[in-house]
Amino acid sequence: MTTPRASAATVIALVAIVAALFVLPWIAGRYPIYLVMHILILAVFSLGFNLLFGYTGLLSFGQAGFFAVGAYGCAKILLVVPNLVLGIAGGVALAGIAALLLGALSVRHTRIYFSMLTLAFGMVIYSIAWKWRDFTGGDDGLVGIPRAALEIPGLLSISVSAIERYYYVVVVIALVAIFVMHRLVHSPLGLALQAIRDSETRAAFAGLAVRKYRLVAFTIAGVYAGLAGALLPPLENTVTPPIAHWTTSAEPVLATLLGGIHSFAGPIVGSVLFFVIKDVIVRFTEYWLIWFGVIVVALVMGFPEGVMSVFTRRRRSARRQPAGTASQST
């Protein structure tokens, strides 16, 4: 486990990245902005997923369901009340409630049965999105979703209809979400989840309410998925059922495994890699998925611990030398 205290180099790098995010609209065109928003949305989605997978040891294949609840919830609200604050908050709340309810059932299992159960729940949500035409628009989805203003009555009202402005909404929300998750995993809650991942029996003996902790992790993961989903409809102005399909659930799985499951930044780095790889390959061939598949296979064969493991391993061995303490292997 890495200590929360960051080195000077890390702090400088982080400040540089955040600064770059804020000045990007001035130096780059629309496409990079659009790409960065998608990266951030996937990063939030994947961070939630990894709280469940990397930290708690539960591999969910149904996160797209909560992503879709967030997206459809936000879209439905925006179509009725054009207020972005309400839309995003509503989408997140709905996803959180869904995750709490379905999570209470899902955490009764672990390992492959948990994965299958979440896969099934995700597909239940998919089939609702696809078939409940009156509410979700069926396979046409919901269209004409406004990029509504950020409004709190009597306090503020900011129009974000320009994509550059909406970009800042996404950046700020994503950074806050990343910060909150960083605090969470380094809090007693995060430690308890890792203890459960490493040994369920030992954690139970130590007096941890294992199932309750798993449910908390599941709900937070669902909230993050819902937040990521809620950021999408104002960006694209439309929501369609494929976002609830299990192949969407695979995206945070891929991003997280690309970046590495045992480091906090893994899912974020993985999300960047996911879109950069995709973007580069699409320039050369329309068959980008095949090369993505090759990269995934190569990564699994070559770095089964993810790209970030190269860095953590180096840091760990560097730290071990002077202190002489064996760091816990992950």
Next chain:
Amino acid sequence: MENIVFQGCVGLSLAMYLWLISAGLTIIFGVLRIVNFAHGSLFMVGAYLAYTFYGQIALPFWLAILLSVAGTGVLGLIMERGFLKRIYGVDEAYQLLLTFGFILILDDAVKMIWGGVFKIPPMPEFLDGAWMIVGRPFPIYNVFVIAVGVLVAIVLWFVFEKTWWGRIVRATAADREMASAIGVRVPRVFSGVFVAGAMLAGLGGAIGTPVRVAAPGIGTAMIIQAFIITVIGGLGNLKGAFVSSLIVGVLSAYGTLFFPVFELFFIFIIMVVVLLVRPQGLFAR
């Protein structure tokens, strides 16, 4: 009443495709303890190979099916020997990811080779036509599919229960270390089982093409169906997979007849209920 009987027969033939694909998934999970996400893609490859051998090269139907099955088997051998074998030691999540990488590769490879549109080979002449069932025409091809499915079930039962080979495989599934200690070459058993599973998926895809078409998306659609069935029947339980294929096949045939809107929804709800109430499957001993 006629509706119910007729739709039951339709469901029965649907069940056989589900059985062929989930049988492969089941034996692979039962022995190797790997959930092969790419199993649906092997089904898809079988379908496209059958299209090429039968629809394009115009080989005799039986030979085309045989070659498609063999081709899918070779692909399975490459997947197992070249890749999966090397990561048996690591966390099961990485095995899932690896097979997911195969889905991406196979889906696009199929589009590159055969194009993005769906393909249908002609119906073999000797299986064309229909029999009358409760006064309605029932395609002979569906009868053929049911026959193949039942035949495969009998062969699998015989191999696993009555042959030396089957005992070796069952021993490996029960305790691979002990099996290895008494001289079973476990890596060979793994390869053999994986290839056999791949061939079953290929067979399902191949015999499906004349009626169910070969299309790039059928892999990801079929794997979900196969997951539902293996979960309901119990992971690794072959008999359970057969029975639950019948249940899901017939139910979805009735589903499309009586409540088309909620067919998919109900099937996933069944999967959820089984997982919650009886995770070892409905047919566990």
